[in-house]
Amino acid sequence: MSNQGTSFKDWMKDKLFMGKTPVEYSKTLVTPFNVVAAIILLGSLPVFWMRYTQGLSTVIHANSEYPWGLLLSWGIFAGEPLFACGFIVAAAYYLFGMKEFKPFVRLAVLGGMLGYIFAASYLLIDLGRPWRIYYPMLINYGPASVLFVVAWHVSLYCTVQLLEFSPAILEWLGSKRLHKWAVKLTVGLIIGGVILSTVHQSALGAMYLATPGKLHPLWYSSMLPLLFFSSAIYAAMSFAVILAQFAVRYFSERCDREFIEAVPTMTKILGKGAALSIFVYFALKILALAQDGRWGYLMTGYGYWYLVELLGLVAMPMVLFIIGVKMDSLKVIRVASLIAVVGILINRVNVNLIAFNWNQPNHFAGIIPPWSEVHMIAAMVTLHIIVFRWIMNRFPVTQELPQYRGTH
Amino acid sequence: MSEDKKDKKGIALSRRGFLSLSMLTGATALSLSSKSEASIDKFKGWPGSFGMLTDLSACVGCRSCERACNETYNMPQPEKPYEDSSVFKERRWPDGRTYTVVNRYQGVGKSKRTAYRKVQCNHCLEPACATACPIHAYEKTPEGSVMYDEDLCFGCRYCVIACPFNIPGYDYDSAFEPKIVKCIMCYPRLKENKMPACAEACPVGAITFGKRDDLIKLAKKKIADNPDKYINHIYGEHEVGGTSWLYISDVPFEELGFSVNLPDRPIIELTKGYMQTVPIIFTTFPAIFGLVYAATHRKGADTKGGNE
Ligand code: SF4
Numbered sequence: 001m002s003n004q005g006t007s008f009k010d011w012m013k014d015k016l017f018m019g020k021t022p023v024e025y026s027k028t029l030v031t032p033f034n035v036v037a038a039i040i041l042l043g044s045l046p047v048f049w050m051r052y053t054q055g056l057s058t059v060i061h062a063n064s065e066y067p068w069g070l071l072l073s074w075g076i077f078a079g080e081p082l083f084a085c086g087f088i089v090a091a092a093y094y095l096f097g098m099k100e101f102k103p104f105v106r107l108a109v110l111g112g113m114l115g116y117i118f119a120a121s122y123l124l125i126d127l128g129r130p131w132r133i134y135y136p137m138l139i140n141y142g143p144a145s146v147l148f149v150v151a152w153h154v155s156l157y158c159t160v161q162l163l164e165f166s167p168a169i170l171e172w173l174g175s176k177r178l179h180k181w182a183v184k185l186t187v188g189l190i191i192g193g194v195i196l197s198t199v200h201q202s203a204l205g206a207m208y209l210a211t212p213g214k215l216h217p218l219w220y221s222s223m224l225p226l227l228f229f230s231s232a233i234y235a236a237m238s239f240a241v242i243l244a245q246f247a248v249r250y251f252s253e254r255c256d257r258e259f260i261e262a263v264p265t266m267t268k269i270l271g272k273g274a275a276l277s278i279f280v281y282f283a284l285k286i287l288a289l290a291q292d293g294r295w296g297y298l299m300t301g302y303g304y305w306y307l308v309e310l311l312g313l314v315a316m317p318m319v320l321f322i323i324g325v326k327m328d329s330l331k332v333i334r335v336a337s338l339i340a341v342v343g344i345l346i347n348r349v350n351v352n353l354i355a356f357n358w359n360q361p362n363h364f365a366g367i368i369p370p371w372s373e374v375h376m377i378a379a380m381v382t383l384h385i386i387v388f389r390w391i392m393n394r395f396p397v398t399q400e401l402p403q404y405r406g407t408h
Numbered sequence: 409m410s411e412d413k414k415d416k417k418g419i420a421l422s423r424r425g426f427l428s429l430s431m432l433t434g435a436t437a438l439s440l441s442s443k444s445e446a447s448i449d450k451f452k453g454w455p456g457s458f459g460m461l462t463d464l465s466a467c468v469g470c471r472s473c474e475r476a477c478n479e480t481y482n483m484p485q486p487e488k489p490y491e492d493s494s495v496f497k498e499r500r501w502p503d504g505r506t507y508t509v510v511n512r513y514q515g516v517g518k519s520k521r522t523a524y525r526k527v528q529c530n531h532c533l534e535p536a537c538a539t540a541c542p543i544h545a546y547e548k549t550p551e552g553s554v555m556y557d558e559d560l561c562f563g564c565r566y567c568v569i570a571c572p573f574n575i576p577g578y579d580y581d582s583a584f585e586p587k588i589v590k591c592i593m594c595y596p597r598l599k600e601n602k603m604p605a606c607a608e609a610c611p612v613g614a615i616t617f618g619k620r621d622d623l624i625k626l627a628k629k630k631i632a633d634n635p636d637k638y639i640n641h642i643y644g645e646h647e648v649g650g651t652s653w654l655y656i657s658d659v660p661f662e663e664l665g666f667s668v669n670l671p672d673r674p675i676i677e678l679t680k681g682y683m684q685t686v687p688i689i690f691t692t693f694p695a696i697f698g699l700v701y702a703a704t705h706r707k708g709a710d711t712k713g714g715n716e
């Protein structure tokens with residue numbers, strides 16, 4: 001904890017270099033992961049340079065039929081359901097009073113918050129004129145637009161998440177008074193966060209309500225908003241399971257006993273929740289298929305791919321979740337979570353790319369991303385991990401500082 | 409008539425206002441929304457607006473329309489001259505450099521003939537692009553043209569996603585001033601009482617300009633006079649709520665690459681229901697979750713887990 005007496009150097013040492021001197025600290029930086037990360041990031045610099053000086057066409061694949069490529073699909077549509085983990089866990093603890101989640105709230109909120117910040121960064125790459133990103137908020141309104149709803153809710157939600165995470169930042173800075181205020185605000189913020197999440201997760205699906213005739217009938221449904229929302233719930237729970245496991249495995253020295261001991265119980269509760277919500281989603285998917293009478297499409301190439309998604313990536317993790325919960329097996333729940341997350345990623349890419357404009361000539365040639373787009377994604381993922389690690393190593397995320405015990 | 413127009417404008421404005429309000433106060437918007445949504449239902453295009461009718465059986469693929477358009481708007485020169493028919497080897501599409509292109513389709517229809525199709529914005533009566541744009545950069549004008557304002561656009565390209573015809577092009581080549589590029593049905597020329605340049609340039613009269621209502625009558629008459637020749641369908645009369653640009657053809661539309669799986673309802677109708685639930689979520693969720701919070705944090709119950 002810093003106070004008036006400590007010099008700037010000590011502050012740096014304490015807050016930034018994890019209690020080491022700069023030289024000691026920089027020695028710890030040479031690890032295989034960091035070397036690979038550095039290569040990916042350095043290699044991406046020319047790609048980003050091209051994007052911002054020569055235009056989008058130099059780095060992403062885009063035209064009138066496929067205005068959005070893998071970058072946007074991955075960065076926004078596939079990522080956001082996972083990053084609902086913040087609101088799910090916070091709601092479980094603060095609103096539903098599930099005490100077991102207490103040690104986990106911050107990590108989940110951090111995972112969510114960071115995810116959203118990165119989603120916004122992907123947008124800054126993909127927007128034609130990123131410096132106008134605030135236009136729907138301040139300059140002109142498109143009230144009939146679903147994207148308008150997404151823009152507002154995502155930006156408000158980012159703010160809410162930042163506020164939700166602020167107690168950790170304030171503890172890191174050692175500001176007790178502000179900390180007390182931030183904690184008091186929490187319940188209101190959580191309810192706000194639940195609303196904003198519900199709306200924008202479903203709105204991401206609602207965006208595709210505008211594409212009948214373009215999105216393959218197996219994926220197009222009037223239930224898209226509901227499907228996107230319900231799948232975000234189990235995706236978030238699955239992601240939370242993985243996140244907790246990840247923290248214990250790679251940041252064990254940053255986790256206090258309370259956190260580590262809580263992980264098995266939380267995993268089981270999350271597994272139960274995921275089993276239930278993935279079942280609801282599965283039922284809705286079948287309902288959507290029946291409602292629109294789309295069975296005939298199942299026996300086509302797209303139908304087989306749809307079945308891979310529905311059976312392999314929804315039904316299978318559903319069964320595994322149930323087995324895991326019944327057998328009390330953390331391992332099975334974790335495997336189920338992993339498959340469920342992969343399933344969500346694939347589902348979103350299906351809607352954005354694979355099943356979108358499927359009846360255009362040369363469809364598959366149209367959606368294969370160039371290497372530069374893939375490289376940008378790799379760079380963003382690398383950066384995401386590095387920032388996450390930086391925060392985990394410094395902020396009290398998976399531990400409770402003794403001086404703040406019982407204040408939140 | 410002019411009274412009518414003013415009315416429509418008023419509605420358009422209130423529609424614009426309604427959601428920004430709902431973002432702030434769910435309840436007010438709830439009552440407002442039902443009113444403004446009702447007016448959306450009734451909107452069937454501006455009375456007396458203009459349109460175009462392309463007779464695909466007449467088009468000879470000379471690309472005079474492409475050239476006229478290019479010259480009228482000083483668009484970039486094409487790589488190959490307009491006389492060069494080798495461009496037909498590829499299927500082209502309007503993009504950041506052109507408003508319109510003509511494509512060739514070989515061996516189509518009953519007679520397995522070679523047909524041509526001009527592609528450009530169809531100027532929907534209730535444009536999906538305008539519905540989709542989060543910044544309201546598009547506007548359907550009373551004249552019929554769907555116009556786009558580059559000064560508002562931030563380049564998300566959701567309009568391109570939403571357009572049922574894949575029309576808006578984007579100049580992805582520009583790093584600093586990329587913008588949507590699409591046919592404007594010669595709005596400036598309409599204002600000068602001139603017909604669109606392509607219709608004027610067509611040497612065989614395959615493109616007819618006129619009031620949309622009259623064009624529908626004309627199309628119906630053409631089909632009725634020649635029932636063996638024409639497909640009995642006016643493409644654009646009802647597709648996605650109707651478009652200002654209409655087509656008749658002797659070749660089935662799907663063989664010329666038209667989307668034939670579009671609903672007759674405008675795109676805004678498909679997202680409207682969802683948009684109406686947003687204020688409902690805003691008004692009901694605080695109550696629901698407030699109750700949940702109260703129930704799980706009752707006095708006497710173990711509140712260690714909760715706040716405070
Ligand atoms: S054809 Fe597409 S771009 Fe043209 S008005 Fe309709 S939705 Fe908009």
Ligand code: SF4
Binds near residue numbers: 540560
């Ligand atoms: S690209 Fe521009 S015009 Fe199209 S929806 Fe986005 S902001 Fe609106």
